[in-house]
Amino acid sequence: MSAVTPANGKVHCSITPSLPAARPNKVKTAKALAEKAVKMQKVFTIVGRYPVIRAGLQARGWVERQLPNAGQESASHQGDREKDEDDGTAVVDNAAGIKDRGDESAEAENINDIYSLLSRLVRNERTYFYWTPRNDSIDWRTLRPDQVTNHYTNTGPFTTKVGLCVNLRNLKWFDTADPDTFFPRCYRLGAEDERHAFIDDFRRTACSSLLKHVVETSTRTKGAQDEKDKAESNAQGQTRNSTFRIFSAAVISTALHHCQEFLNILAHSDIDVTVKTVAAVEEKHWNHFLQNYYMVVHKGASIRGSAEFVSRCKAMLVRMQEVCPQLDIDGVNNIWIIKPGAMSRGRGIVCMNRLEDILALVDSDRAMVKDSKWVVQKYLERPLLVKGTKFDVRQWFLVTDWNPLTVWFYRECYLRFSTQPYSTKNLDSSVHLCNNSIQKHFQPSRERHPSVPKDNMWSCSDFKTFLQQQGRESKWETLVVPGMQQAVVHTLQTAQEKVEHRKASFELYGADFMLGNDLRPWLLEVNASPTMACTSVVTARLCPSVQLDTLRVVLDRRNNPNAYTGGFQLIYKQPAVEPPQFLGVNLFVEGTHIRRPKPTIRRQRLASARPCLTQSSRVHTSPEQSETTTTMPTSVRRTNICESTQQPRSLQEKRQPTPPSPRRDQQKRTEVHSVNVVFEQRVIESHSEPRRRPQRLCVRRGGSGAPPALRNFSAEGATVSVIKQARK
Known part of the structure; x- marks a missing residue:
């Protein structure tokens, strides 16, 4: 904005941005570059900063067409998921070959002047490549077939918590894989039928968790257990007002009975069984059992004579393991994670282990319950830990077509650590949520192992070194990576028919995984527009590489199928389904003429x-x-x-017909x-x-x-x- 002082002394502000004095040779060069870019359809528009994408396109001869107020719009769109994070512009500029603003040289200023002039020359031309942080920044219905965008429409069936919860149940129609083997079971508490299903699941998990608790506590010798029971019995009178109690073995029998009922239901053995239990009595029975379960598992109460049930509990758990793939990750505390579907970046996510608390939290917001926005998911109580600290894995993948479904998987990923040591007794978000938007507000705990990085991030190379120290390095290539790839493909298969896709579009996604003790990956969620903020040394290296390799797949392979694709590898390409050719309306009728039957003797009479x-x-x-x-x-x-x-009519009514005579x-x-x-x-x-x-x-x-x-x-x-x- 420039100020002009006329003769009358009044100052008028011009809204035209001040441009540097353009030299004739510079203008001539800019015009030639602009004409070539327009002729080759190399005009792009970026909403947001994204300096790596901008530098990568300009290096390929593309010219940027800036939209009005693009900078103001980017402030609100840049981080719909990571709004408060820095996008690492300075670090990324160095990686892209552009020097930092603090020590710009004359050559860099000259380049920026040329880019500004080119953008002004193509301001009225059509854009052929859009890169935006959100899919609603551009109306895809107005785009031509030769205009490329970095988003698809209607990706909510797999990029939202509710959509992922619902659509993975339809995997049986697309593949023989079981979603319970890679996605923790999940329910929408706003739907009445799923609410009842969650309550039944919570009660059943409490029964199996109690059996696990009995088996795990049976490692102590029988004599030590008897001495402890005797001491607890003698001290019972002194601790009446305390929460410590000793329960009878009836609570174990109840858990075994309900586990057997669950197995009978799966085997359809309950079809001819008539249940005459009153609903109110059954509800009272379950409330009594859950209170006893809370006292035993959460408060540390003992069960008298539990050693006699160890063999029965082990046998029942073996049978349950055959039908419940998630029995190992359930643990014994019955922890569930509650996610509000209308929020992102970990906001509003809490962990709870009591049924009444979960239902009370959900019922407190009736608007979200009505819209089925609350999602409750079984928490992985026994994940793989690094030096006693929990972590999750951020993995990128790229979709370049939906018919046929074409998926590219990035070879590198990174780990995000929690700032606090892992514990199932402390349900605070600083312990269980590894999102950087959550952990950046906490200081690393002094109790955390010093080998865990202070910036809370590891590359996959660092993690492979950790596995090598444990003698499980081969598991990364044989179990972890194939498991993540299969989970991604199965997730996309269930949403393929619901995504509004177009041939000239693509999209980069970020999937979050957790690893179990056996290194089996478990999918947590899929994020659209994953953050590219360079908040650590690991992300400062990986995020620019992912963006540049995305351009290699999308642009370079369009003209050269054998072009270098960087870290992306093609993991799935569905066989193309050819639509039937339309031949117009050509209907005909085949058959024989139906003759009128001859009247019978009765009909003639x-x-x-x-x-x-x-x-x-x-x-x-x-x-x-x-x-x-x-x-x-x-x-x-x-x-x-x-x-x-x-x-x-009167005469006709008077005439009565004579009675018929044979x-x-x-x-x-x-x-x-x-x-x-x-x-x-x-x-x-x-x-x-x-x-x-x-x-x-x-x-x-x-x-x-x-x-x-x-x-x-x-x-x-x-x-x-x-x-x-x-x-x-």
């Missing part, structure tokens, strides 16, 4: 006894009458014929067959009116003054006129 008679198109009673009929108007003839049918009907049928039948042979030439369709007239039987009864018989397609004089 009913037709002969029916009082309704059919009139032919022309009736001749006598030669004299035929001449009169020829010259008579149609309306008059129709009136005379229907004279008997248009009588007043003998009389037989006589009438004999007379009908004995009459003289006159066949019409030709049409009177003087008749000017065209022939009309035969009409059926209803002539009431009986009564004086009735016109002659007229009947039509159709035999072999010929119309026969029958004239019969009414009997007086």
Whole structure:
């Protein structure tokens, strides 16, 4: 913004940004570059800072077309997931080959001036490459087929907590894999049926956790256990007001009974069993059991005579392991993680281990319950720890097409550590949430092992070294990486039909995993627009590499299929499904003509006894009458014929038909067959009116003054006129 001082002394501000004085040779060079970029369709637009993407495109001859107020828009969009983090502009600029602002040289200023001039020259041209932090920054419906964007539309089925929870249940329709083998079981507490399913799962997990607790505490010798039980029994009177209690073995029997019921349900052995338990009694029974479970597992209470149930508990756990793939990670504390679906960056996520507390938290926000925004997921109580500290894994993957589904997997990833030592007794977020947006607000604990990095991040190379020290280095390539790849592919398969995809789009995602003690990966969530903030030495190296390799896959391979793709490797490409060709509407009907069946004897008898008679198109009673009929108007003839049918309703009601008699009907049928039948042979030439369709007239039987009864018989397609004089 430049200030201009006119002669009157008033200062006017110009909204036109001040540009450096352009030299003729610089302008000529800029025009040539701009014309070449427009001709080759190399005009891009970036919403946000993203200096690595900008430098990578400019190195390929692309020219940036800046949008109005792009800087202000980026402030609100840059970190929808990591809003408060620095994007590492200074570090990334150095990695991209651009020097820091503090020690800019004249050459760097000259380059920036040229880029500014190029952007001004292409301000009215069409953009062919968009890079934005959000999928709603650009209306994809207005894009042309040759315009590239870095987002797909409607990716919520796998990038949101609720969508991932629901869609992975449909994996059985796409693959034989079981989602319970790589995704912790999850429920929407806003849906009534899933709320009841979660309550049943929590109670069942409490039963299996109690059996684990009994088995794990049985490692002590029987004599030591008996001495402890005796000491606790003697001190029971002194500790009545304390929370320490000794429970009978009935609580173990109850847990075994409910585990057996669960196995019977899976085996469909409960179909013919009638349950007569009252709902209120069952609810009271479960509340009593859970309170005893809390006292034993959470408070450390003992169970008298638990050693006698160890063998039964082990046998039941073996049977449960066959049908419950997540039994190992469940632990004994029955911890669940509650996630509000409308928030990101770890906000509002808490861990709880009591059923009543979970339901009370969810019911406190009825709006989110109504929209099914609350998600509860089983917490991995026994993850793999590094020096007693919990961590998770951030893994990038790229989707370049949805039909056929094409997935690229990045070879490197990084680990994010917690600032506090791991403990299931402390449910604070600083212990259990490894998001950098959460951990950056805490100082590393003094109790944490000193070998854990202070910036809370490791590269995958550092983790491989850790596995090598444990003698499990080979597990990374044989178990961890294949498990993460399969989880990503299965997740995308369930959402393939719901994503609004287009051929000229791509998108980079970040998946979060946790590893169990057996190094099996467990998918936690998938993030759209993963943060590229360079907050540590590890991310300062990896984040720029991921962005540059993304451009290699998206742009370089478009012209050269054998181009170098950096750290990305193609892990899945679905066979293309060719849509059927449209040949237009070409319908035809195949079949045979259905002939009208011949009337049966009973139908002929009913037709002969029916009082309704059919009139032919022309009736001749006598030669004299035929001449009169020829010259008579149609309306008059129709009136005379229907004279008997248009009588007043009162007269028709007074005339009651005589009762039917079989003998009389037989006589009438004999007379009908004995009459003289006159066949019409030709049409009177003087008749000017065209022939009309035969009409059926209803002539009431009986009564004086009735016109002659007229009947039509159709035999072999010929119309026969029958004239019969009414009997007086």
